[in-house]
Amino acid sequence: MNGSYSSGSQYESSSIILPKSMIESRYQLCEKNFRNKNFGKSYKEISDLYETSFKHFTREVIDESLFVKIVQLYFVQVGLLLPQDDNHGPRVLSRGERQKISKYFKDxxxxxxxxxxYDDVYNIPSNLLLNLFFIYYSIDELQNKDFLCLQFSRIYPMLDFEKKPEDENLKNLLNFFVFKVFVELNHYEKSFKIIEKNPIYSSNVNQYNEKLNKMKASHLEREKVFASKKKEQQDREKQQQKQEAVKQQEAKKNRNLKYRSLKEIKKEANDDKERSMFNRSYNQSPNAEDNQQLMKKLLG
Known part of the structure; x- marks a missing residue:
């Protein structure tokens, strides 16, 4: 009945049974703290209630109405607090707690x-399913949403939309995927297919298709603008690289000219020095008269 989901619950071990009145009072306190934005107290209390609510409901200590309220409030608070990082929003959950909760949902x-x-996906209250998928979206928000889409593909065939055509939560769940998730992933063909075949959209298929086509056109236009800006950026970078290459060539040329100039200056200096030494040597050498006198002395 439950499709490809495996059995097994993490809330079967505790044997403590609380009276219904105590559970109701604790839930009301949780709700009050949540409305007053006292998320720390509210989350701690609703987490404890959530863990024990399954056992109390299956043992008929509490009715379905209270059970759904508890689970719903827990899902809402997880959806609110789970995406918060270390720099934004209420820091109710530590990084380790967020990782533990994410694992619980993704497992x-x-x-x-x-x-x-509930034995079957079809029997799960639609408001719980809706908020559950909002949490899946939060978990996959910075990823490729494979997990989110996998979960949807698994429950979608199990939901009987024919019998619940006016269920607002199911409508919102479908709209969430048709007009948001699949649009973000550029999976328009999936959205068009659901609109065409799902009875929730049967009353005005053309209107929904038109809405989706406008979103697709807008998406394509944004992609076009993005591609254009990206090309402009790449062209600017190429131009900057060319300018930098020209600057480097000019700098190299100037260095070569400077080096040649220095060599020429040194060569001229050396030439001047050699000429000077030659002139001194020539001027200091004996003349013809001196040579004759020297010869006389040597022969005489």
Whole structure:
């Protein structure tokens, strides 16, 4: 009944049973703290209630209405707090806690817990499914959304839209994928296919197709503008590289000229020095008269 999801819940071990009145009071306090934006207290309390609510519901200590409220508030708070990094938003969850929660959802444990209670995806309240997929989106927000799309592809065939055509949560879930997730991933063919075949859109297929076509055209235009800006940036970088290459060539040429000039100056200096030495040597050499007198002395 539960498709390809495996069985097993993480909330089966505790044996403590609380009275319904206590669970109701704790939930009301959680809700009050949440509305007052006291997220630290609210999250800690709702986490504890969430863990024990499955057991209390299956043992009929609490009714489905209270169970759904508890799970819903937990999902809403996780969806709010999980994406917060270390520099933004309320720092209720540490990095380790966020990683642990992400693992709980991505290991499909949460879906298995719900299926332990409802047996089939079709029976899970649609508001819980909607918020569950919002959390999946938060987990995959900085990734390629493979996990998010995989989960949707697994539950989609299990949902009977014919019997729930007016279910606003199912509509919102479909719209979330048709007009947001698949659009972001550029998977327009999936969106068009759902619009064409899903009864939720059957009353006005042309209108929904027109809306999607406008989004696609806008998306293509943004891509075109982005590509144009990217090309302009690349052209500027190439021009800068050319200018830099010209500067380097000019600098090299100037260095060569300077080097040649120095060599020429040194050569001229050496030539002058050699001429000077030659002149001194010539001027200091004996003349003809001196040579004759020297010869006389030597012969005499």
């Amino acid at each position: 499909e444990t949460v879906m298995n817990d719900l299926l332990e209670v």
